[in-house]
Amino acid sequence: MAASPFILNSDATVIGMGGFIGIDDAPTVQQLKGWTSSGHLRFVLGSGGGGVSAMMGGTSAHRSQWIKENCTEVPAAAYGGSPTAPGSPTTGGLMMGGTTLYDCAAKH
Secondary structure, eight states, rough: OOOOOHHHOSOOOOOOTTTTTTSSSSSSSSHHHHHHHTTTEEEEEEEEOOHHHHHHHHHHHHHHHHHHHHSEEEEGGTTOOOOOOOOOOGGTTTHHHHHHEEEETTTT
16 A cells, blocks of 8 residues: 555555555565665665554565665655654554665665
8 A cells, every 4th residue: 555656656666565554564674685785776665563463473574684684774854755643544544564665775
């Protein structure tokens, strides 16, 4: 759900991660590693507060952890966003746990 505005309103290549509520294992951590090292993946819009996917554990939790360890959080002011509290309706609500933009090229 979080990726749909980007997919619909952009010519950029955009993928959704984790399925409807964030617990699907697509893409895997291995895929993220490969895409970032090859330069095919630059930015990730992730769940800042963890949300349902973090509570469920498994692959989605590993993916979120890898993103936090290997990508750099982009300040909202850098892309015209505004900082809001995780879980607020403007950042995805309770299910999404808030969203954070990460730059995955910055640490490489």
